[in-house]
Amino acid sequence: xxxxxxxxxxxxxxxxxxxxxxxxxxxxxxxxxxxxxxxxxxxxxxxxxxxxxxxxxxxxxxxxxxxxxxxxxxxxxxxxxxxxxxxxxxxxxxxxxxxxxxxxxxxxxxxxxxxxxxxxxxxxxxxxxxxxxxxxxxxxxxxxxxxxxxxxxxxxxxxxxxxxxxxxxxxxxxxxxxxxxxxxxxxxxxxxxxxxxxxxxxxxxxxxxxxxxxxxxxxxxxxxxxxxxxxxxxxxxxxxxxxxxxxxxxxxxxxxxxxxxxxxxxxxxxxxxxxxxxxxxxxxxxxxxxxxxxxxxxxxxxxxxxxxxxxxxxxxxxxxxxxxxxxxxxxxxxxxxxxxxxxxxxxxxxxxxxxxxxxxxxxxxxx
Numbered sequence: 001x002x003x004x005x006x007x008x009x010x011x012x013x014x015x016x017x018x019x020x021x022x023x024x025x026x027x028x029x030x031x032x033x034x035x036x037x038x039x040x041x042x043x044x045x046x047x048x049x050x051x052x053x054x055x056x057x058x059x060x061x062x063x064x065x066x067x068x069x070x071x072x073x074x075x076x077x078x079x080x081x082x083x084x085x086x087x088x089x090x091x092x093x094x095x096x097x098x099x100x101x102x103x104x105x106x107x108x109x110x111x112x113x114x115x116x117x118x119x120x121x122x123x124x125x126x127x128x129x130x131x132x133x134x135x136x137x138x139x140x141x142x143x144x145x146x147x148x149x150x151x152x153x154x155x156x157x158x159x160x161x162x163x164x165x166x167x168x169x170x171x172x173x174x175x176x177x178x179x180x181x182x183x184x185x186x187x188x189x190x191x192x193x194x195x196x197x198x199x200x201x202x203x204x205x206x207x208x209x210x211x212x213x214x215x216x217x218x219x220x221x222x223x224x225x226x227x228x229x230x231x232x233x234x235x236x237x238x239x240x241x242x243x244x245x246x247x248x249x250x251x252x253x254x255x256x257x258x259x260x261x262x263x264x265x266x267x268x269x270x271x272x273x274x275x276x277x278x279x280x281x282x283x284x285x286x287x288x289x290x291x292x293x294x295x296x297x298x299x300x301x302x303x304x305x306x307x308x309x310x311x312x313x314x315x316x317x318x319x320x321x322x323x324x325x326x327x328x329x330x331x332x333x334x335x336x337x338x339x340x341x342x343x344x345x346x347x348x349x350x351x352x353x354x355x356x357x358x359x360x361x362x363x364x365x366x367x
Contacts, residue, residue, distance in 0.1 A: 039225050039226065040227075042205050043197040044196070048190045052255040059087050061092055061266075062249055062250050063092075064266075068119075068338065071119040072267075072342045076346035076355060086109060088172075090171070092173070096213055122334055145215070149207075156203075156210055161206060164192055173190065173192050175188055175189065182237050186245035214242075220240075225239055247299045250309070265318055270296065320355045326345055
């Protein structure tokens with residue numbers, strides 16, 4: 001939730017009087033949150049929210065959403081590799097753009113070139129096709145994300161799924177969050193369990209999860225994921241951006257009975273204290289400022305909750321956010337120049353050891 005989300009909310013404010021519901025789902029049979037059902041019938045695809053993480057000992061890392069601001073976290077990871085002391089993370093979590101960062105961080109530094117390419121080379125027209133008329137006349141989004149899905153299919157292929165499965169057998173865990181719109185709840189996917197299941201649809205599901213986690217409502221189309229219950233009855237759930245229900249995933253990392261992480265790193269691809277700026281009282285600016293306020297407040301609150309949980313369970317942590325003095329503004333939804341500068345900011349800040357808060361238990365230092 002960020003630049004694209006602000007545009008989505010603004011558009012919804014303007015179009016609310018004429019925007020109709022999403023197009024009907026064919027053979028729609030929604031499955032309630034209480035039903036025991038598996039996506040595509042794949043073992044391990046149950047909602048893992050609130051469950052402890054069983055993983056090999058070692059550090060963990062959680063990536064927030066942030067749209068194109070994910071370039072900051074991308075640069076951070078590449079710079080960490082260049083610095084020479086980037087650890088292998090036992091648990092990696094991500095939502096929204098953080099889902100992409102989480103996946104390639106989990107796979108390791110050999111995918112740094114892929115991460116840099118994804119966050120510095122593509123612009124809006126490479127990822128989205130305009131669908132304003134269809135969206136306003138009953139479609140499910142204002143843009144068509146077919147190019148974005150093609151990119152996911154290219155980079156999250158069967159070989160990648162096999163690598164995830166191999167890491168699962170080593171005891172490592174990759175968790176990605178989406179939002180189940182039907183159940184109005186966060187949904188936490190254990191991607192490592194899904195990859196290790198051996199099910200023929202595991203790759204398709206993982207690609208759906210990546211797309212769903214980063215599907216900004218109204219801009220990106222939602223992802224309809226089919227489920228099958230124990231009796232063989234089929235239905236589906238409508239999934240969108242994981243950042244709609246939580247800025248990042250941390251609760252499994254601090255569960256009292258989870259495997260202890262030696263430390264936890266929080267990467268917030270956002271500002272959390274953007275400062276004072278007068279707002280012109282027109283519809284677009286008021287809507288944009290309202291969304292920005294909601295995003296920054298949610299991230300601050302979630303980091304504060306994490307800090308309290310980490311203190312209670314004795315877990316050491318460090319966090320980073322985009323510095324407030326980075327004032328460049330993007331010229332489009334996905335602006336390569338803007339992302340390149342954010343990428344370089346993340347890369348150089350960790351190389352020079354300026355990324356992490358100095359007091360691991362004081363959330364105020366993240367401002």
